[in-house]
Amino acid sequence: MSDSLRDQYLIPSQPYYRAVHDEVTLYEAAYSVRMPVMLKGPTGCGKTRFVEYMAWKLQKPLITVACNEDMTASDLVGRFLLDANGTRWQDGPLTVAARIGAICYLDEVVEARQDTTVVIHPLTDHRRVLPLEKKGELVSAHPDFQIVISYNPGYQSLMKDLKQSTKQRFGALDFDYPKPEIEAEIIAHESGIGKDLADKLAQIAQRSRNLKGHGLDEGISTRLLVYAGQLVAKGIDAQAACRMALVRPLTDDPDMRDTLDAAINTYF
Ligand SMILES: Nc1ncnc2c1ncn2[C@@H]1O[C@H](COP(=O)(O)OP(=O)(O)OP(=O)(O)O)[C@@H](O)[C@H]1O
Ligand SMILES: [Mg+2]
Numbered sequence: 001m002s003d004s005l006r007d008q009y010l011i012p013s014q015p016y017y018r019a020v021h022d023e024v025t026l027y028e029a030a031y032s033v034r035m036p037v038m039l040k041g042p043t044g045c046g047k048t049r050f051v052e053y054m055a056w057k058l059q060k061p062l063i064t065v066a067c068n069e070d071m072t073a074s075d076l077v078g079r080f081l082l083d084a085n086g087t088r089w090q091d092g093p094l095t096v097a098a099r100i101g102a103i104c105y106l107d108e109v110v111e112a113r114q115d116t117t118v119v120i121h122p123l124t125d126h127r128r129v130l131p132l133e134k135k136g137e138l139v140s141a142h143p144d145f146q147i148v149i150s151y152n153p154g155y156q157s158l159m160k161d162l163k164q165s166t167k168q169r170f171g172a173l174d175f176d177y178p179k180p181e182i183e184a185e186i187i188a189h190e191s192g193i194g195k196d197l198a199d200k201l202a203q204i205a206q207r208s209r210n211l212k213g214h215g216l217d218e219g220i221s222t223r224l225l226v227y228a229g230q231l232v233a234k235g236i237d238a239q240a241a242c243r244m245a246l247v248r249p250l251t252d253d254p255d256m257r258d259t260l261d262a263a264i265n266t267y268f
Contacts, residue, residue, distance in 0.1 A: 191229025
């Protein structure tokens, strides 16, 4: 397999990742034995950034696949394509990752149907192989290959859950929004705003998270806080930035919007 393909998937420069607990050490230990890893946590809390950082730190290529319910096993492993010279096999992203020794990050894996998800089973146990049934090839995973999946617990219905036989192939790391001091540090770094403002944004998020289950499905994510900071850094007034980045995306309910707007007005 050509090195240029591998190089294409390397993370070129160090991504900013603020470690929150011992996730870096735990992940490194898991990677060292090629344990498949599941990252669990709400939207916008740093899961994708963490994988990018770890891929960079370990100097391994990273191949990310956004999963959805229309995805088939062929979308992961590959398919025959028709071209001028007849048919040609094209590896899917999972196969490419297994061949080049990448970290394969399956984002939102519960969205995929269970008959799609099972193709990762032989890659995530001692066999470390991927059968390409249509092609009649058994790919042995490169020694560097590892699977990482992400998962938002609680968002999916009971119908949409991973089978136990899938879940129990992974070690899992819990992610959550960090405590306000750390979150403020992240917001300040990512948006370039000052500490005072970043602190206020983190506190607003904290308050919104208390409304989870009381009219909000989810509190304001770190991602949205970074957006708000970026708008302010562009000269937008803080209240307007918060309305656009923190309140409007979160809910359509007029009462809840008023509640959040009022909370914001107490800070600015
Ligand atoms: N610990 C962290 N260190 C650095 N940046 C962070 C951290 N946590 C969150 N962020 C910031 O929040 C943004 C959103 O994080 P990320 O995209 O990793 O979320 P996610 O958990 O993958 O969300 P989703 O489940 O929606 O994909 C990042 O782009 C980054 O700016
Ligand atoms: Mg993500």
